[in-house]
Amino acid sequence: MNPESKFKNIEELKDIVKQMHAAGRMVVFANGCFDLIHVGHIRYLQSARKMGDALIVGINGDAGVKALKGKGRPLQSGRDRAEMIASMECVDYVLLFDDLTVDGILNELRPDIHAKGTDYSEENVPERDTVRSYGGKVAIAGDPKDHSTRDLIQTIISKFSS
Numbered sequence: 163m164n165p166e167s168k169f170k171n172i173e174e175l176k177d178i179v180k181q182m183h184a185a186g187r188m189v190v191f192a193n194g195c196f197d198l199i200h201v202g203h204i205r206y207l208q209s210a211r212k213m214g215d216a217l218i219v220g221i222n223g224d225a226g227v228k229a230l231k232g233k234g235r236p237l238q239s240g241r242d243r244a245e246m247i248a249s250m251e252c253v254d255y256v257l258l259f260d261d262l263t264v265d266g267i268l269n270e271l272r273p274d275i276h277a278k279g280t281d282y283s284e285e286n287v288p289e290r291d292t293v294r295s296y297g298g299k300v301a302i303a304g305d306p307k308d309h310s311t312r313d314l315i316q317t318i319i320s321k322f323s324s
Contacts, residue, residue, distance in 0.1 A: 165248035168248040168256050172270055178216075179272065182215065188275065192217060192219050192277045195221070195311070196247055197237050197238060200314055202279070203309075204250070206303050207219065210275075210277035210304075217255075218273065219253050219256050220258075221258050224236055226262055230262065244258045268293055269292060275300075276301070280306055
């Protein structure tokens with residue numbers, strides 16, 4: 163399957179979610195920057211996918227990554243990051259978005275579960291109130307937060323700088 167066939171806009175995803183809900187299927191939404199893919203990202207997405215029948219992954223656009231992560235980021239374009247995430251078997255759909263939060267997306271799509279990584283708890287997920295307002299559930303997915311892009315960048319710099 164061509165990874166780009168998983169790329170969807172918000173309107174397409176609204177229709178997909180509506181159809182899935184009508185069929186009694188559970189939709190999971192996960193999101194992140196995914197700037198330099200590491201095993202923590204893979205475990206997070208695989209774990210999130212196991213929570214439902216389909217996984218939609220929201221990927222922060224370039225301006226959002228820069229605002230959230232700072233100077234020098236993103237390392238890779240949004241399109242490239244989206245293609246890498248879409249190539250994962252556990253990912254059903256990918257949405258590249260420009261907002262700094264996913265509150266608006268969650269309100270429009272209304273996934274059954276909003277999965278966040280283990281650097282959060284169910285009580286401190288920023289979008290918790292939004293998800294609960296429409297009857298959704300917040301869940302924590304993945305392995306312990308022992309991996310980060312920032313740490314990987316520092317390791318690369320220390321090993322390869324002169």
